[in-house]
Amino acid sequence: MHGSLLLVELGAVLLGLGLLGAVSVRFSISPIPLYLLAGLAFGQGGILPLGASDEFISAGAEIGVILLLFTLGLEYTAGELVGTLRTSAVPGLVDLVLNAAPGVAVALLLGWGPIAAVALGGITYVTSSGITAKVLGDLGWLGNRETPAVLSLLVFEDLTMAMYLPILTALLAGAGLLAGSVTLAISAATIGVILLVALRFGWAVERFVASPSDEVVLLKVLGLTVLVAGVAQHLQVSAAVGAFLVGIALSGPLAHTARELLSPLRDLFAAVFFVFFGLHTNPADLPPVFGIAALLAVAGIATKLATGWVAAARLGSAVTGRLRAGAALLPRGEFNIVIAGLAVTAGINPRLGPLAAAYVLILAVAGPLLARAAEPLARRLRRPPRSPAPAGPAAPS
Amino acid sequence: MDVERTPLPGIGLRHVFVTHRGRRLGVVSHRDGRRDLVVYRRDDPDSAAETLVLTPEEANGLAELLGAARIVERLAELHRQVEGLVSEQIPITAGSPYDGRSLGDTRTRARTGASVVAVVRDREVIASPRPDFVFHAGDVVVAVGTAEGTAAVATILTDG
Numbered sequence: 001m002h003g004s005l006l007l008v009e010l011g012a013v014l015l016g017l018g019l020l021g022a023v024s025v026r027f028s029i030s031p032i033p034l035y036l037l038a039g040l041a042f043g044q045g046g047i048l049p050l051g052a053s054d055e056f057i058s059a060g061a062e063i064g065v066i067l068l069l070f071t072l073g074l075e076y077t078a079g080e081l082v083g084t085l086r087t088s089a090v091p092g093l094v095d096l097v098l099n100a101a102p103g104v105a106v107a108l109l110l111g112w113g114p115i116a117a118v119a120l121g122g123i124t125y126v127t128s129s130g131i132t133a134k135v136l137g138d139l140g141w142l143g144n145r146e147t148p149a150v151l152s153l154l155v156f157e158d159l160t161m162a163m164y165l166p167i168l169t170a171l172l173a174g175a176g177l178l179a180g181s182v183t184l185a186i187s188a189a190t191i192g193v194i195l196l197v198a199l200r201f202g203w204a205v206e207r208f209v210a211s212p213s214d215e216v217v218l219l220k221v222l223g224l225t226v227l228v229a230g231v232a233q234h235l236q237v238s239a240a241v242g243a244f245l246v247g248i249a250l251s252g253p254l255a256h257t258a259r260e261l262l263s264p265l266r267d268l269f270a271a272v273f274f275v276f277f278g279l280h281t282n283p284a285d286l287p288p289v290f291g292i293a294a295l296l297a298v299a300g301i302a303t304k305l306a307t308g309w310v311a312a313a314r315l316g317s318a319v320t321g322r323l324r325a326g327a328a329l330l331p332r333g334e335f336n337i338v339i340a341g342l343a344v345t346a347g348i349n350p351r352l353g354p355l356a357a358a359y360v361l362i363l364a365v366a367g368p369l370l371a372r373a374a375e376p377l378a379r380r381l382r383r384p385p386r387s388p389a390p391a392g393p394a395a396p397s
Numbered sequence: 398m399d400v401e402r403t404p405l406p407g408i409g410l411r412h413v414f415v416t417h418r419g420r421r422l423g424v425v426s427h428r429d430g431r432r433d434l435v436v437y438r439r440d441d442p443d444s445a446a447e448t449l450v451l452t453p454e455e456a457n458g459l460a461e462l463l464g465a466a467r468i469v470e471r472l473a474e475l476h477r478q479v480e481g482l483v484s485e486q487i488p489i490t491a492g493s494p495y496d497g498r499s500l501g502d503t504r505t506r507a508r509t510g511a512s513v514v515a516v517v518r519d520r521e522v523i524a525s526p527r528p529d530f531v532f533h534a535g536d537v538v539v540a541v542g543t544a545e546g547t548a549a550v551a552t553i554l555t556d557g
Contacts, residue, residue, distance in 0.1 A: 083404070154406070154407065
């Protein structure tokens with residue numbers, strides 16, 4: 001009986017996600033907020049609580065995080081990461097300081113304590129590289145002058161995450177200063193070793209994984225990723241970071257194949273992860289934190305716009321480009337939920353989970369919409385309405 | 398023509414140049430072979446006015462249209478450029494006295510007034526060959542000059 005109930009629940013959840021995905025495609029918005037809403041609806045205190053499939057969904061959610069980070073790592077080569085660190089350190093630090101500040105400040109003002117402040121700072125800091133990349137592609141912004149600045153910031157943020165997640169994991173585990181610094185040293189060493197392997201011995205990893213059969217590549221890559229993630233988890237480095245680094249170690253044609261093979265799995269399990277997070281958030285907890293979330297969202301929009309302005313100005317962009325860079329950086333999504341998920345699992349503060357959910361719900365939807373408004377707004381700024389510019393003659397070129 | 402090359406982390410590469418008429422044109426090369434052809438706005442060189450997404454096959458097709466066809470076009474242009482100027486394509490046959498000898502040996506410029514501007518070898522065009530360029534049977538020599546001049550070059554290359 002139990003088995004059939006599991007299948008029915010699971011099938012219904014996946015089918016529901018598919019329908020929501022269709023809605024998101026139709027209106028070309030990110031599906032992440034819809035998945036979260038679905039989780040909220042079916043979770044504890046929701047309209048139709050799920051029971052039997054909870055265990056499966058929670059295991060699926062863990063794999064979802066691992067695959068999210070792995071495919072993110074695949075996007076970048078080790079050379080790009082090192083190059084970005086060199087060229088984008090200044091805007092990267094501006095990004096970090098400006099955008100973590102609201103979260104840290106709010107957590108401290110609410111008296112949630114320093115560890116919650118570190119978590120909430122991370123939640124307000126990270127841009128969703130997935131949604132932003134989609135916005136850049138959808139709006140045809142890839143060729144624009146400021147785009148390399150935006151992409152470099154995303155790379156920088158992802159690298160920062162590789163340092164931040166182990167620290168957060170250690171803090172959440174209640175580690176003291178000494179144990180915390182040992183963990184940090186271990187994670188820094190691990191990251192260093194994997195970057196070195198990727199830069200110098202990437203061919204060896206590739207020769208190990210490569211195979212003419214897609215099936216073999218899929219199983220080897222998935223196995224290697226989950227295994228490294230598990231070992232990293234055991235060393236208190238955070239499974240997500242381990243997976244991210246495996247992704248970086250793979251490059252070239254193999255990375256391309258791996259991305260094609262694993263993207264469908266990533267989509268499946270990432271959706272499960274967002275549902276899982278929603279499931280474990282009680283919808284009744286949302287309204288009390290909604291005001292704070294809205295306040296943080298407004299602050300987050302302002303700080304990301306400032307970040308984009310600074311980063312694009314360094315590349316010599318004019319007002320339009322600077323606004324576009326900021327607008328592209330607005331969406332928050334997967335990482336923010338990953339951080340909140342870690343904090344919720346550790347039981348840090350019961351209001352942190354709902355707050356993060358509300359924050360991501362607002363910015364995952366508003367971010368891409370505001371990005372669309374960036375160009376008309378910039379045009380308005382450049383030509384004040386009282387002096388309408390004459391329509392330029394259509395000179396042949 | 399100055400081409401500005403910018404890496405796009407996570408995506409690929411971007412090449413941008415400014416045309417003679419002052420328009421900015423760019424190509425975004427994605428790692429998976431997709432190419433975006435970007436035309437920038439006239440009034441704002443930072444912003445794309447139009448982004449054309451090309452599949453790898455379409456990009457190859459476009460490159461062929463722009464590349465291979467240009468050489469034939471350039472030869473045809475030579476005809477039109479100056480009134481009375483003729484370009485002639487002269488094959489080096491196996492029995493030619495200059496098979497295996499250099500362009501300098503032919504002394505065509507001094508003897509006929511016409512110039513050898515290119516040699517086509519294995520479907521590749523070698524533009525402005527130097528005097529030490531050695532002909533092989535199968536080469537096609539492109540000579541430019543007056544009608545008499547190029548005819549004289551043809552005679553020299555086939556009969557000596």
